Amino acid sequence: MNCSAIAHRAGLLLTITVALVVSGCEQAGTSAAAPVDPVISNVSANAGGPYAKLAEDPVVTFDASGTLDPDNEIAVYQWDFGDGQTRNGVQIIHTYPQLVGEYAVTLTVRNAGGLVLDSDTTRARIRLRPVATFDVQNHDELVIGTPVVFDASGSDDGDGLGFVRWYRWDFDYDPDDGFNLNQSTTSPQTQRVFTRPGEYPIALVVVDDDGFRSEIVTSSILVQDAEGAIIIIE
Numbered sequence: 001m002n003c004s005a006i007a008h009r010a011g012l013l014l015t016i017t018v019a020l021v022v023s024g025c026e027q028a029g030t031s032a033a034a035p036v037d038p039v040i041s042n043v044s045a046n047a048g049g050p051y052a053k054l055a056e057d058p059v060v061t062f063d064a065s066g067t068l069d070p071d072n073e074i075a076v077y078q079w080d081f082g083d084g085q086t087r088n089g090v091q092i093i094h095t096y097p098q099l100v101g102e103y104a105v106t107l108t109v110r111n112a113g114g115l116v117l118d119s120d121t122t123r124a125r126i127r128l129r130p131v132a133t134f135d136v137q138n139h140d141e142l143v144i145g146t147p148v149v150f151d152a153s154g155s156d157d158g159d160g161l162g163f164v165r166w167y168r169w170d171f172d173y174d175p176d177d178g179f180n181l182n183q184s185t186t187s188p189q190t191q192r193v194f195t196r197p198g199e200y201p202i203a204l205v206v207v208d209d210d211g212f213r214s215e216i217v218t219s220s221i222l223v224q225d226a227e228g229a230i231i232i233i234e
Helices: 003-007
Strands: 013-022 025-035 051-054 059-063 076-080 086-088 091-095 101-110 116-127 147-151 164-170 183-185 189-193 198-208 217-223 231-233
Touching: 051 059, 086 091, 164 189, 183 189
Parallel strands: 051 116
Antiparallel strands: 013 025, 059 091, 076 086, 076 101, 101 116, 147 189, 164 183, 164 198, 198 217, 217 231
16 A cells, blocks of 8 residues: 555544655655544524614624523634624624614634534614505595595505514594504504594504504594595695
């Protein structure tokens, strides 16, 4: 067997430099791979999340305290925030640029020797507020006792990263009293029957899939008796 064949018998995972003398021949400085036992660990990394903040205040607190480390092996919690920045720590506060976007965030945990024990990936979104708007569909025809149809399908999540999850209505809004929830739906359309004539200020708030609320938008309707009609008062 020649020296080259002996020198390149490969194990896995660790490369070392050796000098071999076999049957009178010597080959120095040859790289060979020596087998090393794999890292066996009970660690389970947990990056938490998903995380979301508004672009007006893009400061995110990342928390790896849900990581399982029964044998106290972890020496380093390393975060990669997906924007070119990294930091170490169990709980880290990181400020993103005030730009709307979604970032892949990776937590890597290592032992004292620097070997990777486990990793976990989550996401961080920097969002805009959702935008609420609505119309009264059949306001030219309806009177008391007849359903009034409200349509908020023109509302959106504000940035295209998600969707509107909730449409929340106050059918007798009083700015001094604040927003009082009368109805919450996942559908942009809803209806209401008014049993007494009068002017009703209507308010809508929409909530996106990360839980951020829109500003309150309002419009008033005038409900008349059976001989009148509903008109919009802007």
